[in-house]
Amino acid sequence: MKFNNIKLFAITILVSLTAYNCSDDDNPTGPTGPNFTGTYIQQDQMGRPAVNTVFVSGGMKDAFNTTIPSQQSATFQSMFQTNLEALSPAYNDPTDANALTLTSTQFTGLLATDVLNVSLDGTTTFYDGTNVLTGRALTDDVITVELLLIFGGEDFTENLGLSNDNVDANDKAFLTSFPYLASPW
Numbered sequence: 218m219k220f221n222n223i224k225l226f227a228i229t230i231l232v233s234l235t236a237y238n239c240s241d242d243d244n245p246t247g248p249t250g251p252n253f254t255g256t257y258i259q260q261d262q263m264g265r266p267a268v269n270t271v272f273v274s275g276g277m278k279d280a281f282n283t284t285i286p287s288q289q290s291a292t293f294q295s296m297f298q299t300n301l302e303a304l305s306p307a308y309n310d311p312t313d314a315n316a317l318t319l320t321s322t323q324f325t326g327l328l329a330t331d332v333l334n335v336s337l338d339g340t341t342t343f344y345d346g347t348n349v350l351t352g353r354a355l356t357d358d359v360i361t362v363e364l365l366l367i368f369g370g371e372d373f374t375e376n377l378g379l380s381n382d383n384v385d386a387n388d389k390a391f392l393t394s395f396p397y398l399a400s401p402w
Contacts, residue, residue, distance in 0.1 A: 265359075266359050273297075286332045290329040335352040355387075358382075358385065360384070361381050
């Protein structure tokens with residue numbers, strides 16, 4: 218009988234604790250959704266794929282990644298230009314330009330502001346022969362376009378071995394509805 222009283226007492230305590238912890242009060246103790254208070258710090262920027270990776274010198278990655286885009290061109294354009302001219306023989310002469318008719322100074326001024334431009338009322342593409350940097354469609358061959366603009370010269374015929382990544386399509390077809398990207402495997 219004494220053992221049954223102990224069991225009954227233990228069950229009563231467990232039920233009381235459970236009822237207390239599951240009370241319907243106005244002070245939730247669990248997750249309530251995202252908390253956006255506090256201080257957030259920019260860690261990385263990649264508006265245009267590979268641009269940050271290629272043109273920002275190693276010791277300047279953190280500084281570039283934490284600089285707001287409106288200040289990037291003034292701060293980093295000369296570094297981008299130095300790196301572009303050292304990398305690409307298509308810009309051997311200060312008057313050399315790419316297929317967009319941009320000299321190394323003009324082109325790196327554009328590249329140093331690492332944002333993805335988006336056309337709200339026109340064609341969305343990285344480059345389609347007519348429209349340039351008006352957004353990015355999933356099927357755009359962004360790296361080849363960047364290589365052409367860096368190495369291809371005025372008409373995309375210079376440095377042909379450096380002007381194509383030879384990846385002409387995704388390994389899986391894109392979906393026709395959201396989320397559009399195919400599953401990874």
